[in-house]
Each structure stands twice: as C-alpha cells, then as structure tokens.
Amino acid sequence: MQIQRKTLAQEVADRLIEGIINNDYPVGEKLPTEPELMKIYGVGRSSIREAIKILSIKGVLNVHQGLGTFVVSKNMQESLESQMDKAQIEDVQEVRSLLDSKIAAKAATNRSEDQLKNIKNYLDLRNTFAEENKILECYQADINFHIAIAEACGNILLKEIYKVASSHILRSFESRHNDTESFKISQAIHNSLYLAIQNRDAKNAAIIAQQIVDQIY
Incomplete structure (x- = not known):
C-alpha cells in the first residue's frame, strides 16, 4: 500500500491536541479565532476549518455558531x-x-x-x-x-x-x-x-x- 502523508489540516489537528493536553487550550475555554489560529500555525483558513472538523468528530471540540469553538474534552473518542x-x-x-x-x-x-x-x-x-x-x-x-x-x-x-x-x-x-x-x-x-x-x-x-x-x- 502507498504511504499517505499527513495533510496540513491533520498536522494542525495534532498540534491543537498537543496544546489541549498541555492546557494551552483548557477544557471549557474558547479556542483563538480562525485568523489567530492561521497566524499561529501558518496555514490557510481551509486547513484550520478542516482541523476543527476533525477534532469535532473526535469529541474534542464543539463549534457553537456565532460564539466560537470550545474545548470540551482532552479524551478523543475512538477513531x-x-x-x-x-x-x-x-x-x-x-x-x-x-x-x-x-x-x-x-x-x-x-x-x-x-x-x-x-x-x-x-x-x-x-x-x-x-x-x-x-x-x-x-x-x-x-x-x-x-x-x-x-x-x-x-x-x-x-x-x-x-x-x-x-x-x-x-x-x-x-x-x-x-x-x-x-x-x-x-x-x-x-x-x-x-x-x-x-x-x-x-x-x-x-x-x-x-x-x-x-x-x-
């Protein structure tokens, strides 16, 4: 089988997970805004949004329309x-x-x-x-x-x-x-x-x- 390289979105998701585990982004707190995350990780808006979708699916983040994206857990659901x-x-x-x-x-x-x-x-x-x-x-x-x-x-x-x-x-x-x-x-x-x-x-x-x-x- 071919070895698939990580996408930018997956790399951002991994970095966000590290930050959540290290309490850089505590549970219950809101993540920085999309423009701030783009600046922190040096990627485009689409990569940030896809990373957030990945972690939302895994039960780590919860997106509240109009309010922002919140950290809800350090424990990822079974992939x-x-x-x-x-x-x-x-x-x-x-x-x-x-x-x-x-x-x-x-x-x-x-x-x-x-x-x-x-x-x-x-x-x-x-x-x-x-x-x-x-x-x-x-x-x-x-x-x-x-x-x-x-x-x-x-x-x-x-x-x-x-x-x-x-x-x-x-x-x-x-x-x-x-x-x-x-x-x-x-x-x-x-x-x-x-x-x-x-x-x-x-x-x-x-x-x-x-x-x-x-x-x-």
Whole structure:
C-alpha cells in the first residue's frame, strides 16, 4: 500500500491536541479565532476549518455558531479507523457501498480538471495491471480510482469515511491470490463512470456507481 502523508489540516489537528493536553487550550475555554489560529500555525483558513472538523468528530471540540469553538474534552473518542479495525470486512464493505452512488454524483458536480485527470490516471493503471494480471497492483489501482472520486466529491467527511473504509477493504484483498479477469470485465463500466463524471452527469454517475457496487456489468 502507498504511504499517505499527513495533510496540513491533520498536522494542525495534532498540534491543537498537543496544546489541549498541555492546557494551552483548557477544557471549557474558547479556542483563538480562525485568523489567530492561521497566524499561529501558518496555514490557510481551509486547513484550520478542516482541523476543527476533525477534532469535532473526535469529541474534542464543539463549534457553537456565532460564539466560537470550545474545548470540551482532552479524551478523543475512538477513531473511525480503530472502529473499522474491529469490524467485519462485510460491514466495512457495506459502509463503502452505501456511499458510492452519493459520492459519484457529488464528484460529477464538484470535480476539478486536476481531480478528473487523477481519476483517469488510476482508471488507466487499473486497466494496465488487469491486462498484465498483476492482482495486488490492480486492487490498489481500483481502490485509488474510487478514492480519487471521493476526493473530488467536495465533502470532507464523506471523503474521509470512504478513504478509511477503502483502506480496510484493500487489506482483505492482499490475502487473496487469483487472477484479474473480473477487473477486465468491469473495466468498461468503470470507464462509463469516469465519462459520467467528466460530463458532469450526476444522475448517471450515481446509477453507474450503484451498478458497480451491485456488480451489474
């Protein structure tokens, strides 16, 4: 599997956690404002907002609209990733399958040209590895294709949940040793999904994504 580097938002979240643990930001107190945090950590507004979302999900921060962001706990709730570690692969697969059509539709609406190129790159790699019968590389390219779509959907929470679920599914694939015939068969419908996203056809993208989930191809 590829090693993923931390985003700026995750690095800011880690620094905020350190500050909370060290009582730089005591429980019950309000965090500095967004402009102040941008100056403290030397990052843009989007990174600060995403970091706050990460820590809100983990039960550390609570955002009160119009009042500010407050520290509510030093103890992070069990992360989504650790919960998925304990889950059955079938449950993880179900989570991913429930998200696919929604993510594909949003990606068709929100994707950028660079994101579209990234999706196409993994689609082509998927085909190349399938033709060369490189099973693990093909699985990785397939997962990366779907993650690239999730990254283009424009919803941070959907993207993060999908990425965690997909990484766990890949781990189950790594113990399998068979051929890539199913990937060759499904390449055409994956290409159709790409074209729907390219054409900003959200309705068709959702339908095709669900067909891939249901293995109707």
